[in-house]
Amino acid sequence: MIPPNVIQKDIRKLSIIASKGSLDMAYPPLVLANAARMTGIETHVFFTFWGLDIITKSKMNRLRVATVGNPSMHPSFHIPTWIGAIPGMSALASWMMNREIAKLDFPPVGEFVEMIRDAGANLYACKMSVEMMKLKPEDFVEGTQILGAMEFMDISAGAQLLFV
Amino acid sequence: MSEDILANIAFDADGFMTDANAWTPEIAHALAAREGIELTERHWVVLNYARAEFKAKGEAPTLRNITKNTDVSTKELYALFPGGPGKLAAKIAGLKKPTGCI
Numbered sequence: 276m277i278p279p280n281v282i283q284k285d286i287r288k289l290s291i292i293a294s295k296g297s298l299d300m301a302y303p304p305l306v307l308a309n310a311a312r313m314t315g316i317e318t319h320v321f322f323t324f325w326g327l328d329i330i331t332k333s334k335m336n337r338l339r340v341a342t343v344g345n346p347s348m349h350p351s352f353h354i355p356t357w358i359g360a361i362p363g364m365s366a367l368a369s370w371m372m373n374r375e376i377a378k379l380d381f382p383p384v385g386e387f388v389e390m391i392r393d394a395g396a397n398l399y400a401c402k403m404s405v406e407m408m409k410l411k412p413e414d415f416v417e418g419t420q421i422l423g424a425m426e427f428m429d430i431s432a433g434a435q436l437l438f439v
Numbered sequence: 440m441s442e443d444i445l446a447n448i449a450f451d452a453d454g455f456m457t458d459a460n461a462w463t464p465e466i467a468h469a470l471a472a473r474e475g476i477e478l479t480e481r482h483w484v485v486l487n488y489a490r491a492e493f494k495a496k497g498e499a500p501t502l503r504n505i506t507k508n509t510d511v512s513t514k515e516l517y518a519l520f521p522g523g524p525g526k527l528a529a530k531i532a533g534l535k536k537p538t539g540c541i
Contacts, residue, residue, distance in 0.1 A: 312525075313502060313525025315522045316523070380501065381541055395517055
């Protein structure tokens with residue numbers, strides 16, 4: 276239910292910058308891009324720095340939750356920092372999070388990326404990050420376009436912009 | 440014309456029918472026409488599934504539910520309902536606005 280004090284304007288364009296590659300930070304841009312497409316909003320997602328892992332085929336299904344230095348872990352799998360440093364804890368937390376995500380019927384990251392692509396969201400890999408990490412076009416999910424930041428600005432003209 | 444059939448139907452502020460039981464296939468055609476969509480056999484796969492899910496669970500199915508349990512792919516779903524299948528499929532099926540996030 277939309278609160279009555281919300282003015283619904285007809286904004287039909289959303290640009291998202293996805294800059295984080297941990298499992299917990301991969302989902303927000305994907306969920307929002309998908310929600311935008313479901314309501315018919317033109318959607319562009321720019322993956323930069325660690326965010327590139329989300330669309331890198333060899334990494335997208337192996338994203339991990341950081342158990343050290345992550346103050347905002349959900350209480351249901353809260354892990355104190357000193358325990359988080361024990362080898363294997365990040366894998367355990369990631370397994371738990373994947374299980375909770377599947378319970379909500381959200382797809383794994385790789386499938387989710389393909390889903391939003393098929394839904395018509397435009398996927399871009401940041402050119403500078405691609406060069407820095409020595410990646411090639413074939414390393415990314417099919418349909419990904421390698422794009423410079425300035426071009427992304429041109430594409431985003433008039434859009435709502437979101438940085439994750 | 441097709442709009443006449445909608446004259447006595449109650450809608451919420453967003454154009455969703457308030458009573459799913461008042462829905463008929465003819466109403467679906469009229470609602471689709473309002474959105475600029477002409478219903479085909481493939482639309483009916485989605486609409487019938489959405490109606491059946493609503494009957495069973497009291498809520499419109501999520502798009503992921505639809506693509507998982509019918510032979511309609513994500514790509515096709517968006518081609519069938521170009522204005523955004525999240526709202527349009529439920530709207531044309533005479534169901535409440537979906538609240539799911541996926």
